[in-house]
Amino acid sequence: MSIQRRPEADPCDPSVLTDVAAGHLRLTAAQCMRLYQEMPLAELGRWADARCRTLHGDHIRTYVIDRNINYTNVCTAKCTFCAFRRDLGADDAYTLGSDEICTKIEELEAIGGTQILMQGGMNPELPLAWYEDLLGEIKSSHPNVHIHAFSPPEVVEFVNFFDPPGSDFRAKVKWVLSRLQAAGLESIPGGGGEIFAPAVRQKIGMGKCDAEVWLTVMHVAHELGMNTSATMMFGHIEGIADRIHHMDLVRQWQDRSLADFGEAGGGRYMAFISWPFQRENTPLGRVQEWNPDADGAFPGDIVATLDGTGTKADHAEFGRRVRLAGASEYLRTQAISRLMLDNIYSIGASWVTMGPHVGQLALSFGASDMGSVMMEENVVSAAGTTYCLSEPVLCHLIRDAGFTPAQRDNGYDLLAVHDTEASPDLQVEDWSALRRNRLHIQSTEAGETVAISVEQ
């Protein structure tokens, strides 16, 4: 059955949402905006959960065991939300060698890991051969480890740094990605999505590619048969309509990829993951927080439009106030993403920034996947609080939420369904050694950062 559209229908009408949950009806951006603004949180969560159950059933919710490897912190961009980047030549700038990276992968394999998520800053000193050699070494020494690497902004910088052949940008991207794919690259993470609306992007992502370029890189990856994910970082200067517009663009470009390459075995967006901005140690985090009583309407909402055409000229205070997102805002946004992104398979919960229990709750607000056991995280933890969880704890959280935990691979195929007494969480006798470990990074008066681990 082809998906219907009824733009005139009331999106809060249960009969409309029943059709959405069943996958028969596509909501427009305007309908999603109304849902966001008008539907009580618990009700919205129930509809997102219904949609999730249509796609993923009532029983299994997944996780992956992978490792974040941030191969360099040298970066030419200056995103205002980033506390990770360093200038070339800075005292604490680093680039990992292949030996160090392979040691990290051995540690990953020792705990049953199947994939690496490898991303870095945009380091102008690294030639294409460095990447090809690295990918080749990883694949020859760890052939079973899936390489999920290089988000679109990195690919754009590869095009700038390597000066590849090609008559236009798309052809150059295709040349670079083909070389990396031949060397071992298998899929592309959705980093650098942030918020697509130009007014917001120009304020927060200084030096990063625009939405059209980001989406084009992913479209080329899909043409080459690689799957990707899409992301959104919200809860800063953007308006609610910017979030809906962002998701709408992901949906439109997924339609395009499926139409252009689906039958020929092309790739697609497999997952959408959204998370709130973490403010600590970042220039954007120093922007004054919006006070609705004193400041009136939030400037981001005045500027934001569902078609992304708002400009900073629409409000003098745009970009000078942030509206941080807490748990309910996060769950509301995620629930909307599940209802809106009818052509994307998985919605990932973001416990890394929101904490394990909100992540667990996210499984009842449309998320089907708990993401990764976290061995290492450098980028978000440099900007605030992140959480590290082991496999038994992650399984316990999923089971405690009412589901059977299952380890998956990058393609969302199930590797192990933990429905027996041999499950990682059911083997634990002493939880005291496995409590979640909260990592909090604080700034000192001298401007240095200090990592504090908090056992909970």
Ligand code: SF4
């Ligand atoms: S977020 Fe990424 S691209 Fe932006 S400054 Fe940080 S390392 Fe560079």
